[in-house]
């Protein structure tokens with residue numbers, strides 16, 4: 001069994017009380033690593049270290065170009081170690097090796113892109129209405145930034161936060177999910193190897209209630225970048241507001257995926273399948289509500305079911321597997337309970353709806369790809385985030401009705417729709433309340449394009465050039481001439 005340590009102030013350390021917790025492989029159910037059970041004291045030490053590194057030592061003396069250089073070197077190291085990191089995430093999280101290799105080969109781009117922006121953070125000279133005063137602005141880092149991440153994509157979601165934070169000159173404390181801490185600890189070795197000074201990047205592992213809350217409330221923390229559930233996001237938002245800490249919150253979703261009658265049906269069906277079943281439905285952007293125009297409802301449903309039936313469940317390390325296990329036992333229970341809720345609400349289960357009977361999958365936390373038809377948008381299965389491979393199919397008759405149903409949710413992270421009508425593309429993209437809208441595609445993301453939520457799906461945007469502003473504050477300097 002692998003035993004990990006945390007990185008605090010450039011030192012690899014055990015938790016203050018010496019305790020660890022186990023992390024298990026979702027495919028085999030086996031314990032494969034021991035993770036330090038960080039305490040409040042460990043979280044405080046990490047923040048103090050990041051504060052010290054921000055206010056003294058080599059980091060604040062580096063030029064912006066030096067920071068960019070370090071970030072690019074880190075990108076190179078991630079690329080060199082992509083396969084190793086991918087296998088660790090698969091072991092810890094159950095995601096498919098194909099997806100993880102793709103993701104890990106893409107993650108370096110965050111460090112190249114934001115590394116490239118580091119020396120392009122500029123101020124302005126403002127010709128104010130006082131001729132005797134020279135006014136200019138400086139864009140300065142915030143200080144200690146905390147990144148709290150969920151279990152579904154640990155390194156990708158960390159990179160959304162870390163790359164712009166370091167490019168802007170901040171220091172950082174990462175708190176990965178207690179279910180998937182290993183890859184962040186492995187990644188920390190690369191940050192060290194890249195040559196970042198001690199204390200600039202720290203990792204504290206442990207649980208939300210002690211480590212997470214300490215990081216959220218510590219007086220030296222300037223900013224919290226959080227990805228996770230709506231409930232935790234609300235808690236963090238409330239605590240942060242008390243001390244005016246900056247926050248970025250990337251929360252849940254219940255994304256509508258709309259198929260209009262004029263769509264290229266086979267392409268739409270492929271998009272629908274990958275939209276909900278990729279990563280076993282455990283993505284914030286999962287297209288979990290399928291809205292289908294009534295006149296093609298039966299045809300689309302038949303094709304979606306036929307394709308879903310071909311999905312091969314199995315070992316996530318095998319390149320032929322298409323649906324892997326769920327990441328955690330509580331998540332498996334949650335998904336199964338939503339399947340019961342949907343059945344109780346009168347939705348018709350046309351596919352799946354249970355754990356697979358195949359004995360070869362018996363040790364893994366699997367649930368079958370599941371499709372419910374006859375869903376009304378008011379049902380819990382259409383309103384609440386399941387975060388699993390469960391699709392709720394809802395018919396509609398007109399474009400207006402599709403938009404009304406799509407927007408009838410507290411969430412607003414993403415939406416997708418399929419049509420060949422150019423005017424409809426423009427109308428529906430404008431009318432749908434979601435931070436990302438995909439037209440004739442689904443799930444495309446880029447380090448260059450903003451990602452974030454409308455309504456309860458969050459506050460702020462990650463990725464894209466503007467996101468570096470999440471990690472800066474503007475100072476206006478007035479000089480008497």
Ligand code: NAD
Nearest residue numbers: 149150151176177208212213228229232250251252253284
């Ligand atoms: P979660 O909210 O349970 O946990 C996320 C992180 O918060 C973990 O590291 C956890 O330890 C920590 N945490 C828990 N309680 C805390 C507290 N009181 N204070 C500080 N930190 C605390 O979420 P999860 O179950 O790990 O992840 C799934 C959720 O993440 C889903 O709702 C999903 O939609 C969301 N998600 C959103 C995006 C996005 O970009 N919007 C991306 C991926 C996942």
